[in-house]
Amino acid sequence: MLLLVVLALSAASGGADTATAPKPLFGGTLVVAAGDPGVLNPAITSSGQVHPVTGQIFNGLIRLDRYFAPTPDLARSWTVSKDGKTYTFQLAPNVRWHDGRAFSSADVKFSYDEILLKLHPRTRTLADVIERISAPSKNVVVFRLKQRYAPFLTWLDEDNGAILPRHLYEGTDPLTNAVNLRPVGTGPFKFESYTPGDRVVLVRNPAYFKAGFPRLDKLVFRNIPSAQAAQAFEAGEVDVYMFPSGPDSLRFLNRPGITVTERGREGLARVVPLILNNRKSPFDDVRVRRAMAYALDVEFIARTAYAGVLRPAKSPLTRFISWAYTSKVQQYPHNVARANAILDETGVRRGSNGVRFRTSLIYDAGFARQAELIKSQLGDVGIVVDLRLMDMNSWVRRLYIDKDFDMGYTNFTHPADPDVGWKRIYLCSNYVKAPFTNGSGYCNAEVDKLFNQAVDVLDQKKRGDIYKKLQRKLASDVPVIPIADGIGPWIYRNSEFRGFGNAGSKEQFAFGEKVWWTKGSSSRR
Amino acid sequence: MLLAAVAAATFVLISLAPGDTAQVLAGQAGADPEYLALIRERLQLDRPLPYQVGSYLQAAAQGDLGFSIIQGRPVRDAIFARLPASLLLAATALALSALLGVTLGVIAAARRGAAVDAVISVFSLVAYSLPVFWLGQLLVALFAVRLHWLPAGGMRSADAPGDIVDVARHLVLPATTFSLLLATLIVRVTRTATAEALGEDYVRTARAKGMSERRVLLRHALPNALRPVTTVLTGYLGIILTGAVLVETVFVWPGLGRLLYDSVLSRDTPMLAGMLLFSSSLVVTANILADVLYRVLDPRTRFQ
Numbered sequence: 001m002l003l004l005v006v007l008a009l010s011a012a013s014g015g016a017d018t019a020t021a022p023k024p025l026f027g028g029t030l031v032v033a034a035g036d037p038g039v040l041n042p043a044i045t046s047s048g049q050v051h052p053v054t055g056q057i058f059n060g061l062i063r064l065d066r067y068f069a070p071t072p073d074l075a076r077s078w079t080v081s082k083d084g085k086t087y088t089f090q091l092a093p094n095v096r097w098h099d100g101r102a103f104s105s106a107d108v109k110f111s112y113d114e115i116l117l118k119l120h121p122r123t124r125t126l127a128d129v130i131e132r133i134s135a136p137s138k139n140v141v142v143f144r145l146k147q148r149y150a151p152f153l154t155w156l157d158e159d160n161g162a163i164l165p166r167h168l169y170e171g172t173d174p175l176t177n178a179v180n181l182r183p184v185g186t187g188p189f190k191f192e193s194y195t196p197g198d199r200v201v202l203v204r205n206p207a208y209f210k211a212g213f214p215r216l217d218k219l220v221f222r223n224i225p226s227a228q229a230a231q232a233f234e235a236g237e238v239d240v241y242m243f244p245s246g247p248d249s250l251r252f253l254n255r256p257g258i259t260v261t262e263r264g265r266e267g268l269a270r271v272v273p274l275i276l277n278n279r280k281s282p283f284d285d286v287r288v289r290r291a292m293a294y295a296l297d298v299e300f301i302a303r304t305a306y307a308g309v310l311r312p313a314k315s316p317l318t319r320f321i322s323w324a325y326t327s328k329v330q331q332y333p334h335n336v337a338r339a340n341a342i343l344d345e346t347g348v349r350r351g352s353n354g355v356r357f358r359t360s361l362i363y364d365a366g367f368a369r370q371a372e373l374i375k376s377q378l379g380d381v382g383i384v385v386d387l388r389l390m391d392m393n394s395w396v397r398r399l400y401i402d403k404d405f406d407m408g409y410t411n412f413t414h415p416a417d418p419d420v421g422w423k424r425i426y427l428c429s430n431y432v433k434a435p436f437t438n439g440s441g442y443c444n445a446e447v448d449k450l451f452n453q454a455v456d457v458l459d460q461k462k463r464g465d466i467y468k469k470l471q472r473k474l475a476s477d478v479p480v481i482p483i484a485d486g487i488g489p490w491i492y493r494n495s496e497f498r499g500f501g502n503a504g505s506k507e508q509f510a511f512g513e514k515v516w517w518t519k520g521s522s523s524r525r
Numbered sequence: 526m527l528l529a530a531v532a533a534a535t536f537v538l539i540s541l542a543p544g545d546t547a548q549v550l551a552g553q554a555g556a557d558p559e560y561l562a563l564i565r566e567r568l569q570l571d572r573p574l575p576y577q578v579g580s581y582l583q584a585a586a587q588g589d590l591g592f593s594i595i596q597g598r599p600v601r602d603a604i605f606a607r608l609p610a611s612l613l614l615a616a617t618a619l620a621l622s623a624l625l626g627v628t629l630g631v632i633a634a635a636r637r638g639a640a641v642d643a644v645i646s647v648f649s650l651v652a653y654s655l656p657v658f659w660l661g662q663l664l665v666a667l668f669a670v671r672l673h674w675l676p677a678g679g680m681r682s683a684d685a686p687g688d689i690v691d692v693a694r695h696l697v698l699p700a701t702t703f704s705l706l707l708a709t710l711i712v713r714v715t716r717t718a719t720a721e722a723l724g725e726d727y728v729r730t731a732r733a734k735g736m737s738e739r740r741v742l743l744r745h746a747l748p749n750a751l752r753p754v755t756t757v758l759t760g761y762l763g764i765i766l767t768g769a770v771l772v773e774t775v776f777v778w779p780g781l782g783r784l785l786y787d788s789v790l791s792r793d794t795p796m797l798a799g800m801l802l803f804s805s806s807l808v809v810t811a812n813i814l815a816d817v818l819y820r821v822l823d824p825r826t827r828f829q
Binding site: 029031036038039040041119121124175176178180181195196197198199220222223224225228231232234235236237238391392393394434 | 542560561563567592594595596597598603606607610662665666669670673676677678679680681682683684774775776777779780783784787790792
């Protein structure tokens, strides 16, 4: 009998659904509603449209589990030298590229030296840390670092460190190489076809180096934008809905045969901040920023604008990075009287019309409801907010390039490690003219020092203590006001597909390896 | 000349819009300024605009529309990859709308002032003002989600790709929606032109000869009314590309309209310039085609 598993959001952190499932079966086609990926080269982009596809075709050296601990992928084991500066990786034996060529340590060295450290928008910053990469034997790769760098291993997954075939990329321009559209990887699925705007089809790699995997025969990524994906999912035409909106998530919650869960997306978790321009009056006064934090009802914003799929933020860092997270920081429970009192104290008094000051909020279309709520809640304490809707590119230019704004609202991800995604929002040296850097202009030498210290500490607990100290400091200084914490769920049909929940914190990029079909056959024909 | 101006204008407009391909490639990863500089140099986005336009036009004159980093392939390939889907949708919609529009227009003209005429007028007014997004979603909700008669979107289903029946089933909703949109104008034009023709002397003569009203309408009035209808129809050819943006987006149709939309969002200059160049050459071609058709439909023009 088919056991229908219904996972409510609140229970989403519970066990994987294989815990209740029988023995995996073989065969079947899984259909995914996804974006149009364009180039299928994972080493030159951090795009969320590309990696759900390329993550099934390629591998990194490691994969991150749900708690961001490294687990084997192309590297089956590794050792770290005493000084913490040399990482030696033993590669899995008998790995072959999809075209039949043997994979070796030379592919790893080439991928990093020639592509990842030059062209991957995130990973190229590692070039400052890595002294040299060597391949002493076919199955061994050694990374020598210039200094101790605690988050090093978290960079080595497919998302940030996909290994490409040297024999197809050497001597070419990786940005324009035609192989980018018919990728050759080492992963569980082989590329079959890509029809732009329509679909990407992948088929099982029978020679996959992890014996017994994958179980499915085929993965089809249909290019369906999120507004249409809900209907396609409802009509039974797709089995996985990658990036549902809040209302869509609620729509499918508690339906038999459907799982709505954040599990497998932890690696994309973040705290969504309201960015204040700290270099502009009156936001340069920390008391004004605190008063605004009291004025905002983040519980209400999370419940309504995020339809309850994100939680109100209790700290500047996401709760999903649990080893570093603390909620024991200055909290700003919704309190209009308190906000008014502080503002009166600072001298930002109400005029005869009840207005303290007039300001503006820039946001893009995805955040209309959040913007309305922020406007109305700040209005309650006499701060009049003009809403300025703009498209994403204009928003980026205003906030990060021209720095011509009062308040701004958008998403950030804190990918897997506080040093990778979180630091950039606060670091003084990261107040530069580039997108998604330190937008607020906050500058605190002590904060910069702590961030730099943290990467030198290899002991995770001690390192976590530094980040907890940072959270306390940042919660007290509120350069940005943390609004909502979480990832938002993804949705799949558990009545026909099992084995989700086992592929780590970026499962959305790697589910194909373990998922299986309940109507499959018991042996591989 | 005209085409060169279109291409140049595209470059200017895109450069005025905030953001560029380098930023889009960087995503929300928080890329450093050096990365942006590197990509801009590679794509020549750091060169002065006149230089960019000049080198683009020079290459385009030799048939090279450039390379789209976002799409990962030459612009020409990207356009031709999407063209069949666009042509299929547009041709079906044009045929349906011509059939529907002319039929309703003639009926309305023949029954001027009667209830039928009023109904048709109201119908075309409503169809004209319906937002495509709303109508499309409604049709999908009804026929795909509720009744399961037709697929919700796309051009082929996951399990029967390439099957003609499968493609046809996917075509029904977008083609119907698109043709309703196109038909409204044809109804109005046909009605007016036919009504005008019905007032002409040769129609009175035909009636005086005792011809049936049906024959008068189809043999005498309609052929003369077709010329303005042709103008409308050939005018539509240009929107095979641009006009289908909304329909293709709602129904997830893998055609040029959606490519255009995506390219605007990703500030993909060579892709946009290529598509606008392509669509303006379609318009030019359509106008030439219209002139030829006039000659066929209207013997008077042959002696000018």
